[in-house]
Amino acid sequence: xxxxxxxxLIVMYVDNIKIQTLADNLxxxxxxxxxxxxxxxxxxxxxxxxxxISLITLSLIVLFAFVGPQFSPWDYExxxxxxxxxxxxxxxxxxxxxxxxxxxxxxxxxxSRVIQGTQISxxxxxxxxxxxxxxxxxxxxxxxxxxxxxxxxxxxxxxILMAIPFMFVLILLMVMFGRSIFxxxxxxxxxxxxxxxxIIRGQTLSLKNKEFIEAAIATGVKPFTIVTRHIVPNxxxxxxxxxxxxxxxxxxxxxxxxxxxxxxxEPQTSWGALINEGARTLQNGTLWQLLFPLFFFITTLLSFxxxxxxxxxxxxxxxx
Amino acid sequence: MNNTNELLSVSDLKxxxxxxxxxxxxxxxxxxxxxxxxxxxSLKEGETLGIVGESGCGKSTLARALIKLIPxxxxxxxxxxxxxxxxxxxxxxxxxxxxxxxxxxxPLASLNPRMTIGQIIAEPLITHxxxxxxxxxxxxxxxxxxxxxxxxxxxxxxPHEFSGGQCQxxxxxxxxxxxxxxIICDEPVSALDVSVQAQVxxxxxxxxxxxxxxxxxxxxxxxxxxxxxxxIMVLYLGNVAEVxxxxxxxxxxxxxxxxxxxxxxxxxDPVAEKNKDIILLEGDLPSPxxxxxxxxxxxxxxxxxxxxxxxxxxxxxxxxxxFVACHFAD
Numbered sequence: 071x072x073x074x075x076x077x078x079l080i081v082m083y084v085d086n087i088k089i090q091t092l093a094d095n096l097x098x099x100x101x102x103x104x105x106x107x108x109x110x111x112x113x114x115x116x117x118x119x120x121x122x123i124s125l126i127t128l129s130l131i132v133l134f135a136f137v138g139p140q141f142s143p144w145d146y147e148x149x150x151x152x153x154x155x156x157x158x159x160x161x162x163x164x165x166x167x168x169x170x171x172x173x174x175x176x177x178x179x180x181x182s183r184v185i186q187g188t189q190i191s192x193x194x195x196x197x198x199x200x201x202x203x204x205x206x207x208x209x210x211x212x213x214x215x216x217x218x219x220x221x222x223x224x225x226x227x228x229x230i231l232m233a234i235p236f237m238f239v240l241i242l243l244m245v246m247f248g249r250s251i252f253x254x255x256x257x258x259x260x261x262x263x264x265x266x267x268x269i270i271r272g273q274t275l276s277l278k279n280k281e282f283i284e285a286a287i288a289t290g291v292k293p294f295t296i297v298t299r300h301i302v303p304n305x306x307x308x309x310x311x312x313x314x315x316x317x318x319x320x321x322x323x324x325x326x327x328x329x330x331x332x333x334x335x336e337p338q339t340s341w342g343a344l345i346n347e348g349a350r351t352l353q354n355g356t357l358w359q360l361l362f363p364l365f366f367f368i369t370t371l372l373s374f375x376x377x378x379x380x381x382x383x384x385x386x387x388x389x390x
Numbered sequence: 391m392n393n394t395n396e397l398l399s400v401s402d403l404k405x406x407x408x409x410x411x412x413x414x415x416x417x418x419x420x421x422x423x424x425x426x427x428x429x430x431x432s433l434k435e436g437e438t439l440g441i442v443g444e445s446g447c448g449k450s451t452l453a454r455a456l457i458k459l460i461p462x463x464x465x466x467x468x469x470x471x472x473x474x475x476x477x478x479x480x481x482x483x484x485x486x487x488x489x490x491x492x493x494x495x496x497p498l499a500s501l502n503p504r505m506t507i508g509q510i511i512a513e514p515l516i517t518h519x520x521x522x523x524x525x526x527x528x529x530x531x532x533x534x535x536x537x538x539x540x541x542x543x544x545x546x547x548x549p550h551e552f553s554g555g556q557c558q559x560x561x562x563x564x565x566x567x568x569x570x571x572x573i574i575c576d577e578p579v580s581a582l583d584v585s586v587q588a589q590v591x592x593x594x595x596x597x598x599x600x601x602x603x604x605x606x607x608x609x610x611x612x613x614x615x616x617x618x619x620x621x622i623m624v625l626y627l628g629n630v631a632e633v634x635x636x637x638x639x640x641x642x643x644x645x646x647x648x649x650x651x652x653x654x655x656x657x658x659d660p661v662a663e664k665n666k667d668i669i670l671l672e673g674d675l676p677s678p679x680x681x682x683x684x685x686x687x688x689x690x691x692x693x694x695x696x697x698x699x700x701x702x703x704x705x706x707x708x709x710x711x712x713f714v715a716c717h718f719a720d
Contacts, residue, residue: 104506104547281500285564288459289514290487303504 111307114384121380124373131370135188143168144179146186147337151177163358172358174344175351183339184362190340191321192370194254198320199313201259206266207309211301213267214274215293225271228264236261241332249335254327258320269312273305307385314378318371325367341367396471397572397604398433398456403465405448405455409679421679425451427628427686428465430705435571438598438605440619440636442612442651446675448628449608453574456606457490458483470571488518491565495577497557501549508545511535511563518568530567538563538593555586559593566597574606579614587611591618612655616640621711624648627678627686630705634712644712644719646691647671685717693718 116122144150150173152160163172163180171180213224240257247253277283278301286296325342327333334340341363348360404427408420426448433439441449454460456467458475467475469486478486491514494500501510511531515522522530532542538559549557558578565573575594579587595618598605609615615622615636622639624631624647632645643649650669657663671690676682682689688698697717707713 101543101546104544104551106506106548107503107550281494281496282502284459285492285494285500285561286502286513288457288487288492289517289564290484291513291517295517300502304502 111381111384115380118380118383120376121384124376124380127369128373128377131188131366131373132192135185135192138185139182142170142179142182142185144182146182146339147178148182149177150179158355162356171362172356174347174359175354175356178337180344180359180362183344184366186338187340187344187363188366188370190251190334190338191324191342191367194251194258194324194340195317195321195374197255198258198262198323199316202262202266202316203309203313204263206263207270207302207305208297209263210267210270210272211274211297211305214271215278215297215301217275217278221271225268228267231261232264237327240327244327244332249332251334251338254324254333258323262316262320266309266312266316269308270305273308274301277301277304311378311382311385314374314381318374321367321371395435396432397435397437397469399466399468399471400432400456401430401466401468403429403452403455403467404463405451405460406463423678424628424681425678426455426462427681429625429628429630431623431630431633433572433604433606435604436598436602437621438607438619440615440622441606441608441625442610442615442622443625443631444610444675446678447625448678449610449625450576452625453492453576453606453608456574457487457492484518488514488568489570490572490574491568491570493558493561493565493573493575493578496581497554497561498549500561501557503549506546506548507535507540507552507560510549510560511567514564514568531563534563534567537597538566539589553586554582555589558582558586558590562590562593562597566601569601570603572604572606574608576608577610578607580609580611587614594618612640612651624651627675627681629686630713630715631687632712632714632716633705638712642712644714645687645716646693647687685715687716 150167150169160167160173163170169179169181171184174180174183209224209228213221236257239261240254243253243257283296283300286300291299321341324333324340325345328340328342329346331346333343344363345360345367348356348363351359405425407423407425409423410420411418414420429448429452431439441452443449451460455462456475458478462476465476469475469478469490473482473486475483475486505513508528508531511534512527515527515530528545532545535542535545540556540559540563549560552560561578578594579590582590591614594605594607597603605618607615607618619636621633622636623633624639624645626647632639632643632648634644639648640652643652646669650671653667653669657666669692673690676686676689682699684700685691685694685698685703688694691698693716695718701717703715703717705713705715
């Protein structure tokens, strides 16, 4: 009978100390840091193993794209005349010759070319999504917030642009202005923001009747400030998720164009162009020419999808 | 009435919404929904006007039309006897909005979830005085937090870390930071617990005593309104049924609608509660798309007669400040 009571007393005593320190902390006037919704989301994201592993993988690939060239004795446009004579044997992957991933049909070092392709493909994906995020978010938020005729006009413009076959325009651009990576950026940038602006407009419509927006209007905050201060931060969660899922889409578009032979210009290359070459020379018994670029392509795309998935779960815990 | 200390004087305010019937052609003329149909009243400095009425009678629309959040169709809203808010220029409107703030029904929804409490309370200050130094802003925000009963060291927290009552205090702090002359409270306590309701209302009353601003207090809880208001306005379907000093309205209601409302207030005494007579109103609120002719209340009124269907009763009074809109008022 005695012991439980004692232990209970001790527990209460300890709790009292805790409560006392808590009370001291609360009343001593030092500022308490709040935990924002972003911090909560980050916490949830890092608990998601698939997303975390994907993030690490993606970081390694990006690191590889920048540091990789240091370790290769060959340049991406340099032709190894020895290997060119017998690609099947001398062009196979080996550490002795310095062709870690082998060579392509012309005897160029595949390791360096994959790095070059990674740089181009990642750049296309990131720049495309960046344009989509900036233009699409602002365009959609402004259309949704202003509403009425302006909204109708802005969204019909998007509809019209969407109705134009994207590939056709891109191919036309290539034919008219010549094949260059710059043209791909313009083509993808022109069209990538359309979907984004629609999504953001829808979100804005549901946000703009919230009371905190009305409070801002009643206070006298200017419309553009309301968009940037109150609407954009609240749709940013969806923007981030959509942007990460957009990057692989952009990479695939570029790869498809390159696969058709319309993308980047030789001697520059991209994943799509490399895979195209690898697939063409498959019968020659040079399997590595397909497998190495394909490995990076698939790994990156999967990583982006898993990260996007993790972000969605983290930012929108209710919908899980 | 003395004109010098009249803060707000509203005459014949009408707010209409265009309702397009489902599947209508673009050229068909829309139905008119008269949410507020010719309301006149005035508000003195330091006074609290309670507005009561059932759901959909135009309370919130009236409040929003007063500060031009919803465009009014007709009428005048005179601010301090000089500016007509409905026709004010942009700079005038900004000036009026600096002095007239609003508190909302849902405490959490009225705070941006991505901003800290400090940023939320400081927003009106930064909007109207963008040159204020950061330290000054912070100091004023912390003073205001103390005033409304929040710990100033929680300035960096986010709205979701607070309870409903605390969120409403944050909303009050945001409304008060510019030292306004008028605060419009749109059902500020409907979403709160009863005990917290009392805290928030007492806080509002204390602050009013201290700072001397006027309040427009919208609610559908009659006992709450009686506690805080100096005068009460009863609305029915966009029309004023009765305006009167608070106690007078409860002790001597003249409009049959007010009588029915007051008879439904529960009395905290089981015996008295059991024995009291409740005047039951039949039917529902008529659609504001096609309000009844004459007196809008006649479809549910126990005293209705031929006259009610033809003539709309005017808001009149026998003595000085108890106004009723009924042909057969007691």
